[in-house]
Amino acid sequence: MKGLGELEGKLNGLELDEKRKATVMxxxxxxxxxxxxxxxxxxxxxxxxxxxxxDRTIVRDFPDxxxxxxxxxxxxxxxxxxKFTLQPHVYMRLMEHCPSRDIRWLLWKANVNRGSVGGVKELATSLHVEExxxxxxxxxxxxxxxxxVDMSMETKMAGSRQAVDQMxxxxxxxxxxxxxxxxxxxxEYANERGFKTDCLELWDVPYWRRKQRLSxxxxxExxxxxxxxxNVVLDGLFQLCENLFNIVIKTRTGVTAWHKDVxxxxxxxxxxSAPVAGFYLDPYARGDDKMRVQNSxxxxGMQSKSQVTDSIPLAALIFNFEPPTAEGQSYLTFEEVKALFQKFGQSLQHLLTRTYYAEVAGSSNVEWDAVEICSNILPHWLFNKDVIESISSHRDSGDKLPAxxxxxxxxxxxxMAGVDLCRELYLSALDLELYSTKDYWLDVVKGLWPKYRSFELHYKYDAHPCSFMQIFTDEWAAAFYSHLWARMIAADVYSAFYEVRDDEQQIRDVGKRFRDTFLALGGSEQCSQIFREFRGRDPSPTALLKSLGIKKCKQEN
Known part of the structure; x- marks a missing residue:
């Protein structure tokens, strides 16, 4: 990888003559x-x-x-x-709970048909995709x-398309x-319960998956x-981080904030005696005051660490948790507990940085495919018995979560971790292929689909690239794999803790090493080098597969 200044100059076109610069602009x-x-x-x-x-029978299994x-x-x-819609906060839950296959089919078809030339022609996005x-x-x-793709890899931890393809x-x-x-x-589960079919379709899986998981x-939830x-979850989370990273977290009263709940x-x-960082916690939903961000x-980052301005890091963690009940407690779903652990892990990279300059403090200047590493580590601790006991207390009895x-x-x-992983692998490969070839998007889909997915491709209806917002309007073009890459690195990092799980001192030693590298260095050093300093080797996908319960195997040629 080039030096930061040199690379930034190249990517901004400083090396171009006036004609090429005008074309780029x-x-x-x-x-x-x-x-x-x-x-x-x-x-x-x-x-x-x-x-x-x-029809009330359609909604009989819907949660309140x-x-x-x-x-x-x-x-x-x-x-x-x-009213059944495609809004993200209800669509997948409708697919999970709706017993009518016909309704699920219509919902699925409408969702994957967005932007298709077979739909409303004025809303077709196929030409925009190609352009x-x-x-x-x-x-x-x-x-x-x-x-x-090659340009994108200049600013990624992976470093090359080859490294991503290998993963x-x-x-x-x-x-x-x-x-x-x-x-x-x-x-087989669906057949045994009267659903007679030789194969499951994409609009069948969420519904039967939920029922099978319940059985x-x-x-x-x-x-x-x-x-x-x-409050119990927060106490357990703070205790875990204090033990792992040798810090002390204390609430401070009398601080002016934007709402009384903060x-x-x-x-x-x-x-x-002086704090090295601080953070606000704004936990509760308040009508339309906050953006709707489901569970996450x-x-x-309100203020970065900087030697120049003599400032300490300051952050705000904002959630849409259910406000307290009459007895004064707010209760979280397990998905919300995971979201809290994720976001606090992300905030620690900002709060515990030791770099001297704001430009490389926290997540600033961290490679795009490494930004989510710290947020994916703490959730692994939720499957540690001691941690789950420290954050649980039954509403009535106060009992810990039973074994x-x-x-x-x-x-x-x-x-069904295999199904989920194959979907993520497919979308990652699709993104890379779309931005490295000239082939028409549908031909790219047809080429990749059977390699990754075990479902029939209904290409007459399914135009999912035409609504793939993350890679066409958001900032994930040629980078969608980054979510998976960060999870792979995070699982490998957590495995260092897991390997010494029976020795408290060694766990603290690993925690110190993690703090001194990933949390302290921010964007001041390439993340591939930071990982080697922490783990002593290059990353491996083995830990991710193990964490997902997927057996590592090698298919015969």
Whole structure:
């Protein structure tokens, strides 16, 4: 990789003559318009589809919050009618709970058909897809790269398309057989319950998957929620981080904030009187005051560490958790607990940085495929018995999460992990191929689909690239694999803790090493080198497969 200044100059076209520079500027201007049009049309397509349902038998298994989210009048959500839409916060849950295959088919078809030339012609995005691909690749070539993927890899931890392809291939080697086995077992389960078919379609899997998971593991978010009061979860999370990273987290009262529910915490070194960092926690949903971010929340870096300005890091963690009940407690679903651990892990990279300059502090200047590493590490601790006991307390009895429920929770998290991993592998490969070839997008889909997916491709309806917002309007073009790459690195990092799990001192030693590298160095050093300093070798996908419960195997040639 080139020096930071040299590379930044090249990517900004400083090495180009005036004619090429003008071409690049024109491409960027046109690209902004194409991305805007793509998003505008997809937003309209998403809002346009709606099915009004009055039959109560259709919604008989819907949880209360889904009934409220879909009811035309939320005040009478038990009576209906209900409006089924493609809005992200309800679509997948509708697919999981709706017993009508015909309705699921219509929802699925409408979702994957967004932007298709077979739909509303004025909302078709196929031409935008091709134009965005052309403009990005053409710009990359003017800047001296073979393709936009090659240009993208200049600023990634992976460093090359070859390294990413190697990861995808190694994971697929084990994920594809796991996917096939999972789908066969799910088909048998559905057949035994009266669903007569020789194969499951994409609109069948979410519904039968939920029912199978409930049958196998008695998995219920509502039952688990009884065990996770927010204050107890926070205490356990802070205790874990204090033990691992040798810090002290204390609440501070009397700090002015933007709402009465917002709390403020100082972060100290063990023997210091002055805080080294601080963060706000804004935990609760407040009507329309916050953006709707389902379960995940977000971290805002309010102030970076800087020797120049003598400033300490300051962050805000913002969530949409359910406000406290009458007895004064807010209870979290397990997915919300995971989101809290993820976002706090992300914030630690900002709060515990030791770099001297804001430009490389925290996640600043960290490679795009390494940004999510720190957020993916703490959630692994949720499957540690001691940690789960430290964050659980039943609403009525105060009991810790029972051992049987904990074991089922661990198993349920990896239910159909092969199917999920193959989908993520496919989307990662699709993104890379779209931005490295000139082939028409549908031909790219047809070439990749059978390699990764064990479902029929209904290409007459399924135009999913035409609504692939992350790579055509967001910042994940030629980088969608980054989510998976970060999870692979995070699993490998956590395995260092797991390998010494029976020795408290060694766990603290690993925690110190993690703090001194990933949390302290930020963007001041290449992440590939940081990983080697922490692990003593290059990363491996083995730990990710193990964490997903997927057996590592090698298929015969």
């Amino acid at each position: 024109y491409n960027l201007s046109k690209l902004a318009q194409e991305r805007h049009d793509f998003k505008f049309k997809n937003d309209i397509s998403t809002r346009q589809h709606a099915q009004i349902v009055s 919050d889904l009934l409220k989210a879909t009811a035309l009048d939320p005040n009478y959500h038990l009576n209906g009618p209900w 965005i691909r052309f403009l990005k690749n053409d710009t990359a070539k003017h800047l001296g790269y073979h393709s936009y 995808l291939d190694v994971l697929l080697e084990s994920a594809k057989p796991a996917q096939d086995e999972e789908l066969q077992l799910l088909l 196998l593991y008695n998995y219920s 509502d039952k688990l929620k009884e065990y996770f009061p927010l 709390r403020y915490y100082d972060v100290f070194e063990p023997h210091s 929340g977000w971290v805002v 049987a429920m904990f074991q089922n929770l661990c198993k349920a998290q990896n239910h």
